[in-house]
Amino acid sequence: MATTSRSKRTVRNAIAAGLISVGAVALPAAPAMAAPVTIPGIGTFDVPDHLAIPTNFDVPVFELPQVPNLPQINTGSADPQFIAAPFSRGNQVADIALSKVGSPYVWGATGPNAFDCSGLVQWAHGQAGISVPRTSQAQVGSGTPVAYNNLQRGDVVAFYSGASHVGIYIGNGQVVHALNSSQPVRVDSIGMMPFHSARRYA
Structure with missing residues (x-):
């Protein structure tokens, strides 16, 4: 016991x-x-x-922080028609010159309301912050030489013997230019006039 x-x-x-x-x-x-x-x-x-062992326990409850709504990211392919052309000084020069299509030709005029051929080239480049000589012969005597098959938008294109006429290449085989007093500033095929040379300033 x-x-x-x-x-x-x-x-x-x-x-x-x-x-x-x-x-x-x-x-x-x-x-x-x-x-x-x-x-x-x-x-x-x-x-x-x-x-006695407690059966109920006061356990603190922690709330998770609120997650902000995140922006939805669309990974689909972009529509090519909404893709802007890459920016370049040449594109800028070409677009500025195109904005003057329809302006009258006046010999010796340098813009902004009327132009001769070299006056349009000089004015369009000047609006883009690029200095270009005044006459067509001086314009093809400066800048960087460009071969016909390497032309880019904004290049200065000279025509006829002695580079007596100039325009600005805008792509797709076309130039914008002030041809003569019977025609306003217009767009034409680069092949409508005999090619002389080309220069690049932009």
Whole structure:
């Protein structure tokens, strides 16, 4: 009986400590108001109220931060008709000259409302911030020489013997130029006049 009493006291002490070890299994103390705990071969024990294990825990709830709406990215192919031509000084010169289509030809005029051939070339380049000589012969005597098959928009194209006439290449085999007093500034095929040479300033 002494052994049994000591065992009971030992178990009571273990329960009072909040843990009962049975073999390799750790058993937590029973919650308050629970049925008595019976250990086979040892006895039945009541767990004191002050050792009750709480069943409800107040765990703080953290809210995730709001994710802002991200812009939708369209990875589809662009429509070629909406792709702008790359910017260059040559393109700028060509577009400026084209803006004067329909303006009257006046010999010696340098714009902005009337032009002769070299006056249009000089004015269009000047609007793009590029300095170009005044006469057609001086214009083909400066700048960078360009072969016929390497023409780019904005290049100065000279025609006839002695480079007596000049225009601005606008691409697709065309030039914008002020031809003579009977014609306003216009666009024509580069092949309508005998080619002399070409120069690039832009």
